[in-house]
Amino acid sequence: MRELMNRAIAELLKPYLPPDGVTASFEIMGLDSQLIADGTYFAVTEDDEIVGCGGWSRRATLFGGDHTAGRNAALLDPKTEPARVRAMYTDPAHVRRGIGRMVLDACEKAARTEGFSSVELAATLAGEPLYIACGYRPIEPFTSRTSAGVDVPLIRMGKRL
Helix, strand or coil, rough: CCHHHHHHHHHCCCCCCCCCHHHHHHCCCCCCHHHHCCEEEEEEEECCEEEECCCCECCCHHHCCCCCCCCCCCCCCCCCCCEEEEEEECHHHHHCCCCCHHHHHHHHHHHCCCCEEEEEEEECCHHHHHHHHHCCCCEEEEECCCCCEEEEEEEEEEEEC
């Protein structure tokens, strides 16, 4: 999965960010093993190869991988707080085939089953069109500043389930 994530970050962000922004994105994105441990991470395979992945979380962290600063493993209250959609990646060779939508649908269904009535996520500029097409609405744009001082633009988005 790490290889797929690295390919997706390196290739799919190129049209939206300058080279230093793409490089900086590796610091704030990547594998979140908490999702795997929680059993809330999904993978789509084709011919025994992972071509897409993503998950949802009942924890407070909005985005980032294991190495990202500012993570918060506190459990969310499904009665008052939105679940999080996290770590969505599609292999660049497999985009525009419904893989992201398939993973997103699985995340939303699982969160709804656990009592959540809404979800939020931090979208990259490359991911925003998919989320809008799936009914998400922008809440606020923000940036994540890396240790090198590069600001990576993101958009907090949400959806009622």
